[in-house]
Amino acid sequence: MNVKMEKQSEQKETTQQLTMVQAVNDAMKTMLEHDDTTIILGEDIGKNGGVFRATEGLQEIFGEDRVVDTPLSEAGIVGTSVGLAVNGFKPIAEMQFMGFVYPAYDQIMTHVSRIRMKTMGHFSVPMVIRTPYGAGIRAPEVHSDSAETLFTHMPGIKVVCPATPYDAKGLLIAAIEDPDPVLFMEPMRSYRAQREDVPTGKYSVEIGKGEKVQEGTDVTVIAWGAMLPVAKQAAKQAEQQGMSCEVLDLKTLYPLDRDLIAESVQKTGRAVIVHEAHGTGGLGNDIMSVINDTSFLYLRAPIERVTGFDVPVPFFALEEHYMPTPKRVLQSIEKAVHF
Amino acid sequence: MEEQFPIKKIIDDQGNLIDSSYEKEINEELVKKLYYHMSRIRLFDRKAISLQRQGRIGTYPPFEGQEASQVGSVLALDSEDWVFPTYRDHGATLTFGADMTRTFLYWNGRAEGCVPPEGKNIFPAAVPIATQIPHAVGAAWAEKRKGTKNVAIAYFGDGATSEGDFHEGLNFASVFKTPTILFNQNNRYAISVPVEKQMNSKTIAQKGLAYDIPSVRIDGNDVFSVYFETKKAVERARQGEGPTLIEAVTWRTGAHTTADDPTKYRPEGQGEDVINPIERLENYMKNNDFWDEKWIAKIETELTEEVESALEAMEKYPPANPEDLFDHVFTNTPSQLVEQKEAYLELIGRE
Ligand SMILES: Cc1ncc(C[n+]2csc(CCOP(=O)(O)OP(=O)(O)O)c2C)c(N)n1
Ligand SMILES: [Mg+2]
Numbered sequence: 001m002n003v004k005m006e007k008q009s010e011q012k013e014t015t016q017q018l019t020m021v022q023a024v025n026d027a028m029k030t031m032l033e034h035d036d037t038t039i040i041l042g043e044d045i046g047k048n049g050g051v052f053r054a055t056e057g058l059q060e061i062f063g064e065d066r067v068v069d070t071p072l073s074e075a076g077i078v079g080t081s082v083g084l085a086v087n088g089f090k091p092i093a094e095m096q097f098m099g100f101v102y103p104a105y106d107q108i109m110t111h112v113s114r115i116r117m118k119t120m121g122h123f124s125v126p127m128v129i130r131t132p133y134g135a136g137i138r139a140p141e142v143h144s145d146s147a148e149t150l151f152t153h154m155p156g157i158k159v160v161c162p163a164t165p166y167d168a169k170g171l172l173i174a175a176i177e178d179p180d181p182v183l184f185m186e187p188m189r190s191y192r193a194q195r196e197d198v199p200t201g202k203y204s205v206e207i208g209k210g211e212k213v214q215e216g217t218d219v220t221v222i223a224w225g226a227m228l229p230v231a232k233q234a235a236k237q238a239e240q241q242g243m244s245c246e247v248l249d250l251k252t253l254y255p256l257d258r259d260l261i262a263e264s265v266q267k268t269g270r271a272v273i274v275h276e277a278h279g280t281g282g283l284g285n286d287i288m289s290v291i292n293d294t295s296f297l298y299l300r301a302p303i304e305r306v307t308g309f310d311v312p313v314p315f316f317a318l319e320e321h322y323m324p325t326p327k328r329v330l331q332s333i334e335k336a337v338h339f
Numbered sequence: 340m341e342e343q344f345p346i347k348k349i350i351d352d353q354g355n356l357i358d359s360s361y362e363k364e365i366n367e368e369l370v371k372k373l374y375y376h377m378s379r380i381r382l383f384d385r386k387a388i389s390l391q392r393q394g395r396i397g398t399y400p401p402f403e404g405q406e407a408s409q410v411g412s413v414l415a416l417d418s419e420d421w422v423f424p425t426y427r428d429h430g431a432t433l434t435f436g437a438d439m440t441r442t443f444l445y446w447n448g449r450a451e452g453c454v455p456p457e458g459k460n461i462f463p464a465a466v467p468i469a470t471q472i473p474h475a476v477g478a479a480w481a482e483k484r485k486g487t488k489n490v491a492i493a494y495f496g497d498g499a500t501s502e503g504d505f506h507e508g509l510n511f512a513s514v515f516k517t518p519t520i521l522f523n524q525n526n527r528y529a530i531s532v533p534v535e536k537q538m539n540s541k542t543i544a545q546k547g548l549a550y551d552i553p554s555v556r557i558d559g560n561d562v563f564s565v566y567f568e569t570k571k572a573v574e575r576a577r578q579g580e581g582p583t584l585i586e587a588v589t590w591r592t593g594a595h596t597t598a599d600d601p602t603k604y605r606p607e608g609q610g611e612d613v614i615n616p617i618e619r620l621e622n623y624m625k626n627n628d629f630w631d632e633k634w635i636a637k638i639e640t641e642l643t644e645e646v647e648s649a650l651e652a653m654e655k656y657p658p659a660n661p662e663d664l665f666d667h668v669f670t671n672t673p674s675q676l677v678e679q680k681e682a683y684l685e686l687i688g689r690e
Pocket of ligand 2: 496497498524525526527528529530
């Protein structure tokens with residue numbers, strides 16, 4: 001399958017070169033234009049355009065009623081979004097940093113994720129919670145958490161995490177159109193790291209589908225979000241040492257693209273999973289279960305995980321030591337290949 | 340509500356005493372102490388901004404304009420009391436005895452910056468908004484249970500009053516009548532959101548009414564009203580009369596942090612009429628024969644040297660040690676974490 005070809009055939013006539021944060025902005029703009037029940041709520045997202053400028057210019061176009069600077073209260077933002085969502089609106093709630101989602105955790109755990117089930121489908125909450133996550137930009141304490149498993153563990157909410165501008169726009173549009181709640185994680189380290197062609201119109205990237213971003217034969221390297229560039233760099237170094245890596249970008253963390261993982265691991269017989277979140281209770285463990293359930297007899301080496309350590313994300317002077325590095329990933333690739 | 344909670348002032352912008360009941364209490368020693376500390380923390384603050392611009396520390400949230408609020412309140416405490424600051428309250432913690440080198444280290448991404456000097460009850464700056472308020476209530480509650488006269492002060496901003504932790508903290512303080520000073524610096528913005536959009540209430544002081552907590556609204560740029568009103572609250576707390584909510588109305592002169600651009604959200608010229616608190620105290624000193632040029636020149640030299648040598652010590656500090664990632668998570672590090680540590684140290688040792 002040629003991924004690049006498929007992408008091109010989807011593209012509308014015009015494209016723009018956008019960074020990821022611009023692509024996120026463009027997705028929201030597209031959806032605010034497309035559906036007037038779409039509204040954005042968050043701290044500093046209106047007049048200021050967001051602390052990362054993700055909502056830059058949107059309040060000027062769509063007004064204070066649709067791009068709303070809320071009081072400083074995450075539980076308030078998510079809780080009122082539930083009420084808005086069951087009553088005709090499509091809220092996009094911004095949590096300024098993932099480390100500040102915790103006051104809203106109660107609302108998400110006890111209501112956002114359960115309303116459809118407990119009303120047997122009568123009520124649903126078609127809302128998106130967007131949040132920048134991850135370390136690597138020398139941010140102050142608590143600003144650098146990767147808390148995806150607090151949400152992949154939570155039944156009733158989808159978890160999405162793009163690694164590129166194209167996917168950021170397409171996945172965010174899909175998340176906004178999704179009839180169920182979606183947690184949308186944006187790797188802040190990648191916000192301005194790369195520009196690529198992004199279609200100007202409305203398009204979506206399917207939630208629940210990952211992508212093989214590099215073909216290889218010896219080992220499957222699985223990553224998402226900010227760790228995708230790290231995985232790719234390690235794969236390149238491995239290539240120079242004669243180890244051929246297949247790299248998967250998962251894109252959706254719940255539900256997992258089990259077929260993509262199984263197909264690749266059955267071919268290579270080896271897997272290295274990379275994530276920034278802590279190892280214990282990390283998503284890598286669920287991915288190992290997928291491999292165990294689908295591909296055990298194909299394995300030629302134990303599955304390797306390269307993750308953040310089981311310590312609170314440190315102050316920034318030590319963040320480079322906390323996060324998986326290409327060097328650590330390469331070590332695990334070597335270990336798997338030379339098992 | 341604005342009538343019920345008028346902004347109390349002791350001196351006006353020109354430094355004239357407008358509440359003569361304090362005439363006797365304001366003496367040269369106090370004036371010099373307040374001036375000294377306000378000058379000291381301003382030098383620190385300006386130095387930190389310039390270091391950030393040169394890439395020598397990380398993102399930094401300046402407190403210029405809030406020196407009177409921070410110095411006046413913290414000097415009303417005794418050395419055994421507790422301080423629960425936010426990220427913007429390093430002026431208060433430095434005045435209370437936090438180490439300046441470590442304060443620089445904090446803004447250079449080092450956990451060493453959270454460690455207070457031995458015997459100083461200074462909690463690490465709370466980054467998640469309003470979370471420190473219940474902590475201060477709990478620490479004060481403990482002092483009450485232990486039968487001491489010590490109190491705790493919680494610093495928080497106008498934006499913090501929107502979080503649940505603010506309301507939960509106030510309610511606990513009220514229910515358990517804890518010796519807590521709830522010290523709000525209403526600097527009129529929470530990043531880009533002006534206080535008029537943060538709340539529909541006209542004052543923050545009035546929020547005390549709902550919890551039956553005595554509250555007062557003061558001019559946070561008048562260091563005397565900050566100092567004497569905080570003293571009153573501290574006295575009440577020590578006497579077992581419970582918490583007080585203080586709203587100090589002030590002004591954040593600069594950006595929210597060095598990563599912020601206030602021209603995006605502040606109307607042009609807003610705040611230009613605010614006389615900064617140090618200038619205001621200077622006016623008072625000049626009006627009252629406390630203006631001692633020689634002394635001022637002397638402390639300026641001393642303070643500049645202090646800040647420079649703290650900075651030098653910060654830059655000479657041993658580099659951050661990766662072992663610290665693992666060593667302080669638990670009293671006894673679990674074996675699985677020890678394994679992670681050893682494997683990692685071995686890997687980087689191969690370099
Ligand atoms: C729970 C939480 N949400 C969001 C943030 C991001 N944030 C940092 S400072 C700030 C504004 C705080 O305003 P205020 O309480 O008035 O204090 P000030 O910064 O003005 O001193 C926000 C929203 C945070 N630190 N914690
Ligand atoms: Mg404020």
